Amino acid sequence: MNSQKHDETVIYRYIFDHGLKEGDPLPLQDEFALMLMVDASSLDSAIDVARERGVISRDATGGLTVKSLRLIPDQEWLSFSHSAKMHGKAVRTELVEAKLRPPIVSADDPVATDYEQAAHEALGLEKGDPFIVISRIRWLGDPASDDPRIIHRAFLDPKRFPETFLKDHDFERESLVHIYNELGYKILRRKDAMRARGACLAERNTIKTDLNGSVLDLEQRTIASGPDANESFVLEYLRATYWKITFDFER
Structure with a gap:
């Protein structure tokens, strides 16, 4: 032990x-x-x-x-916030995107196309259906420095959320896990895979820097049951990309 x-x-x-x-x-x-x-x-x-x-x-x-879920500090699945605290640094969050839109399909960016199509398929959506995309950059320390950073892209089926979902929440500050709990979803398990690869064009453009090194990818499917259903389903498809992969993130 x-x-x-x-x-x-x-x-x-x-x-x-x-x-x-x-x-x-x-x-x-x-x-x-x-x-x-x-x-x-x-x-x-x-x-x-x-x-x-x-x-x-x-x-x-x-x-x-x-006793209270609201008092739990913001917890991404890989606990970037907690890792930052251990290193004595602050986390800054920038909301890149929170909208309902169709998947990206671009011959110029096959990596982004592949993972958006994978998210669409995992959520069980029909061809042509839009999904909710919530994309955030989290910086450890000063955004102008070479500190570690992560971009989270969460993909959600809009049929499982209120029509005012995007207007009702501040995604720069709120934890998605807390929101799921408030809406009555029960998270059953998470299935994930990680791998290292080169940075794709969309990621370089997103953070406005010329990044040519390796990045670490996490693809995660959050399996849940709904407030009025007994069957399990993919509630969220998460794509997370880390730069400076030597950073000791917490699992």
Whole structure:
């Protein structure tokens, strides 16, 4: 068993990965430790911080309960925000795009075309159907520096979201996971694949720099169940691209 102390993000990730809502119970500390293959005592500080923040509470019997999802810090799946905090740097977010549009089809940019077509297919949309695209650049530290950066492109089926979805939210500040929870979706699991490759034309244009080095890609499908449905489906197709891949991002 690993006796190294763990921070509170292990608790937040468990809540997100299991689609827990406010009032839902968490495993007892010993059970939680077994699931993570760590010593129970190594979770003491993580539990204390999450309780102080108001995210979880402990009842008279010692059981842990989700108290407030809104108090969880913004958590992208790879926890870029948490990694930045560990390095003592701030994260700045720039919203590039939040709109309903058809997939990109461009002979000049086959990489972007391929992943947008993959997202369209994963969401189960019919040919010609538009999808919601939310694209954000996140900078670690000063955007003018050579600090690590990431671009997230989330693709969503508009039929699963309110018509006013894009107007109702501030995507520079809000976590999509929180929004899914508020709308009643339960995240069941995530399927992902990562690989290194060269930067594509669209990415160079997006960040307005001549980038010729390798980048790290993440393609992730978020599998969920809806508020009124028992079947599972792809709720979100995420394309994330990291620059400066030597950066120690958190998984």
